[in-house]
Amino acid sequence: MTTLDKENSSGNHLQDAVRLSKTIGGPVNKGDVILRVRDLSVNFWVNGSWFTAAKGLTYDLKAGEVLAIVGESGSGKTQSAMSLIGLLPKNGRATGSAKLKDTELIGMTIGQLQHVRGNEISVIFQEPMTALNPVYTVGFQIVETLRTHFVMAPSAAKARAIDLMRLVEIPDPVDSFDKFPHQLSGGQRQRIMIAQALACDPKLLIADEPTTALDVTVQGEILKLMRELRERVTAAIILITHDMGVVADMADRIVVMKDGQVVEHGTSDDIFNRAQHPYTKQLLASVPHLGSATAEEELPHARLTLVAEGEQAGVPMPETTSTATPALLMDDVAIEYPKQGRRAAFRAANHINLRIDPGEVIGLVGESGSGKTTIGRAAVALLPVVEGRLIINGRDITNAKPSELKPFRKEVGIVFQDPGSSLNPRLPVGESIGEPIMLHLGLRGSELSKRVENLLDSVQLPRSMRNRYPHELSGGQRQRIGIARALALQPKLLIADEPTSALDVSVQARVLKLFQDLQAEYGFACMFISHDLAVVEMLSQRIAVMRHGYLVEVGPTKEIVSDPQHPYTKRLLAAVPVPDPAEQRRRRELRDAIIEQEQIVS
């Protein structure tokens, strides 16, 4: 048996336990080949024929090695990994061969697979909230995994679970053992998932987009943890991800998949520095590269920073030199989600001072729950402003009645985050685009369809698409429709609420390019809300950083990126992974230093 944690003072509880499940192939050492995959294909039965989800995967995996499978949605990366433990849907079928230490995994019966799952191969899922059962304590869920595979006294299992939780750096593991998933933060839940996956000392760990659902600062912490675990655990890791930054941070070898085919396979160095296939090159090119726009010259300090962390105040209003009517002016604004039944009103943003001049693009960044979406929604009068003044295009809409809002609606547009939810599934997309035009200008018939067609042209979609329904379109196409709708009345102010966060990187690159072109063409002012600093850096002239409902730093993009003042901004910048292994190594050290420094402080 391999030892999981040599520093563990309380002894290895697994040593004393009797393994119920069969072990496969005996103990492994670093460098042994654990997994041998040959010509693995996954097919799905769709509408009376077999649809190839993944074809001809061939790779070897050594203990202690990290293999990254990279590709966009629909490339078959998840399904090919899930087929190793028989977790395919009913209409899925895997062929080929995958040997875990000379034991064939493909075609195993359910009974045999149960000995493998959780015991020899375990999985870290993307969304820790849904992967953990909300009605059991996290401790119970780790113990459950342990006691399924080992004959173990409850007390021994608990001790082992607490060891594991200490291993993944859960604060106060003894207390946390009895906590339910909803009592933990997203990052801690993902740590619990990792602890559970490591419980039986598996030979192979499949991490399916382990950090995609997390904030970038939390992602940094999880990546740091996983890197440290790599040194201490002998398991091999298959990392499935679409984020080249994460890959650069973790992977030894990389498999690039496209449309179910492996297009490139090589070491991390090969792929990042000497990519051969156009798809790999394009994938690398479409990742927004943080710092790419940074200029070297010294800029005048026109920044407003709130350096003291945790203070209950926001950045003051900048002194303005321009005389133009601002597209958006928030003057000491507080925004509340109204009271609903017994749920009290929730104040999501405090003391916001923000000014957007006509034609200016301002990026609003912050982690989830920081209140950035709240500001965006208040700016289009979907949420009430309870304090301060909100002036849009010279029109005070702070306490406007619905009837007074109509002329205001004509001048603002919003692009929503989730293109799947922001289009009415029962309306052809042409009707969705035409709705604002019809309601405000009263156009109908051929005049309306002409406007709709022009809008489709400007977002580079074929005109025939107006008769299609949202479910027929891909995510990128839907988001273009969303942009076309927001631009239908040629607004003076556009709110873009994370318009690309639900899209694949290459699609994101195309949508962002389109967005830039449209902004140059129409010249609207824009508030671009995003959690991705690299995206914001690409688009905006100024950046506003939000945290816990306060604006903590506002300033020109170049300055914020090259010389952040607020500690939170620094952390945010350090946590963004960069798709370049050498550069990322340097950044990682910086990031880890910041994380460790913080742990000492707290």
Added chain:
Amino acid sequence: MSNDDQTPGVTPEEQPIAAELAGETPGAAVERDPLGVLPDAGTGAEPLDPTDEAFGRGEGVGTSKEVEGLSQGQIVWGRFIRHKGAMGGIITLAVVALLALSSMGLFGIRGWWRIQDYNASGNIVNGAAPTLTLFPFSLGEHPFGQDDIGRDNFSLVMKGIQTSLMVMVVLGLITLIIGVAVGALSGYYRGRTDTVLMRFTDLVITLPVIVIGAVLGRLINTLPAKLDWPYSATQVIRDNLPLLLAVVLGLVLWTGLARLVRSEFLTLREREFVDAARVAGASDWRIISKHILPNAVGVIIVNTTLTMSAAVVLEAALSFLGFGVKPPNVSLGLLISQYQGAFATRPWLFWWPGLFIILIALSINFIGDGLRDAFDPRTKKIPSQRQMDKAMAQIVPQGATEGGAK
């Protein structure tokens, strides 16, 4: 297949324009969406983009293949058509309704059955037993038999089916209108409107249907006499008693639908497309009718059909207890109630109305089930194991040449 060809706005010039758009910036491959022209829309003349292999096929490929080129309504309809139970239910219901309507006529139009006056007594034929024979098929004098005073059971049952179906349809419509209106208003506006409407709904739920039926039955008989209404008014009430019953039941049974519609509205109003409509400046009425209601139509249709099937059984139960339809009207429940004493001697008087109650209720339930499955996006056809194996057997030999098959 594709709607494109019928679009009036699409002109032949469109193709060159699209090509121009794509060709405008040959260097920037990012401009072109590989899914911009779907395979079925493309004419084949579409030049292959040399940089095409630089792009993936996008998400959801497997599932989107199933629904390519179809509107939401067409997808639902396709799933509904494939549902065998629902199709069986629709056919059964249609046959039963057609038989009842054509044999006994409606609105004073004579049907094809010889005895149109279902309350007229006649001579006892064949010891009052059913004369229906299947081999060879013949209806005979009284296919469903006769009762003790020689009334024809076939015409009674057919008229009873008409009554039951009428009750079902009227009740369905009333619950639909009230339930959707109450549910939509309270779900959309929330707050005080919601509280008032939902407490009212709770109040209606507490009223026991059987007691209401009993009280109403009593009032109908005694009220006209007490109020000294003319005989003609009393006669109209008496003749339209089933209709009255349906209206009253409808006024009580809308509560379930209202609650479901409310919860559906509460979820849908938080969706981003509703916000998008609001930002576009749509009025409340437009948001409710154009954006939310069409998305809630699944819940509404399914629940209404199930209420309708419950109504058939409920009408039968009330009539059986003597609170529902009264003579000279006739309904299936009333027939069973009247002839319960004859169960041992003339069981056919009992069996036939019972059989039709079951047929009607069951087929509507099946239709409701089919609709629910059709509207539920999670329903997937369970693939046939045999078909899958057969198709796989064709693939595997090809794969085996590469030497990797199991």
